[in-house]
Amino acid sequence: MSEAAGLDAAWIDAALAAARPRAVAALLRHFRNLDIAEEAVQEACLRALANWPKNGPPRDPAAWLVFVGRNVAIDHTRRQKRLAPLPPEEVLSDLDDAETDIAGKLDDADYRDDILRLLFVCCHPELPATQQIALALRIVSGLSVQQIARAFLVGEAAMEQRITRAKARIARADVPFEAPGPVERAERLAAVAAMVYLVFNEGYSVNRDTADARSRLADEAIRLGRLLLRLYPAEPEIMGLLALMLLGHARSPARFDGDGAIVLLEAQDRRLWNGAMIAEGLALIDKAMRHRRPGPYQVQAAISALHARATRPEDTDWAEIDLLYTALERMAPSPVVTLNRAVAVARLRGAAAALAMIEPLADRLDRYFHFHGLRGALLSELGRPAEAAEAFCRAIALANTPAEAQHIRAHLDRLQAAAGTDGGPGLAAGDLSD
């Protein structure tokens, strides 16, 4: 489309975004300092914006960024030491040889470990989750502080401070620069996968007004998932993670109605789901299953796939969903997983069975919005409106967003409206993931 001069800005943006993780990762290995690596790539990107439209795109944009970024950083250090600067890259007649040389050194094994290290640095266990996410978005994805602040619904200054603090913490910590052994590599990969899923969940908006800014985070998480899978093509849990994110994100166009109210999975217009993302998610699960090494991401993706495969809500295979949640309870026991399974149980064996299942979770999930929402729905289905209303009120008090509160309030209203007539409202909570 744009091999000749006159590269369009969109092409350059996309090429820089795609090349960025590899470039930052290689420079981090070279300089062993996150700040220097990040600034070097930043400066190299600025030079690319000036240079590429004139001279045409480099064969390997990442290698170009690494080469120029490295010179920039060395030049900067020399200037600080008052030494003679290196020639700027405009003076170098042809970057091709040097680029090829660098590209050769960026061989796949190094590149894999470089990227994994870069991502792993961002999910240092000392960093709270929000700092991990902010750091990954800033450094790996290259989002601006303003974009990240908007997605987190905080001010730019606060976000800047959060990122600075995270970086300072990492600078003090030991970053392992040796190539990791197989066990350590697997551990890093698991930590990085968890961090990528955090980014995705942060992008999962429960409020239409912020949906666009947050959707960007989900896109970035999916991009990071693809990057990981390209590096580790035979890891079924990475396939599962990417599938899980794709299938979840595919539904986002249907999650709010015209008024910004939450639309539950069951009521969503399935024609609005993104077919390409669903196709990709289903293909990835198929791939993962062949390995017969199930894990939590694969199981959650498989549950999501059962929803995606149902053309109509009534076609949903609740029995299989129940089985998958049971498997998930064994792999990663959590009261929230049990709560999710209760939704399937309500469909299969009725509200009483589901209620009996969730009552023992009351202590642990007392502060959890979805627990009270589902409990209220089950109670109202069982014709116990007073207790249902109490549960709904509790849910409203715990709602994370106005849209969530509004959603439950609508159930409460219907409950009260139905008080005179017979027949209560239907089940309020669909699959809790939506």
Next chain:
Amino acid sequence: MLYALLCYHREDVVGCWSKAEEDAVMARLAVVHETLARQGRLGPVARLLPTTAATTLRKDSDPPMVLDGPFAETKEQLLGFYLVECASLDEAIEAARDLARANPGGAYEIRPVERFRPDSRPGAAAGEEPA
């Protein structure tokens, strides 16, 4: 003579296109598709899912080996392709194995199709053998 135009691009770059960029490219391509279709020259068109969704059957070993990921060697050249309807990846691998028995050596990359536009040449209705 039928010509196959095989599309190559950096998928990490295409993956970084914004929605607006993607839509703009698709709209520009649609114009070309329509022109070729009106002239009765456009055969089937497919957009493939990313290589992360690919599986490869290496048939230079006996039995052939199934590997995750795209075909990554540069020694071999692309010589042809099949479009096969399959209910699952396992079915697709089975089809590839059948072909491999008939023609060992090399590899089949098995890649799901994201979007498909059927043959729009006159007389090339579904099920008919293309000329």
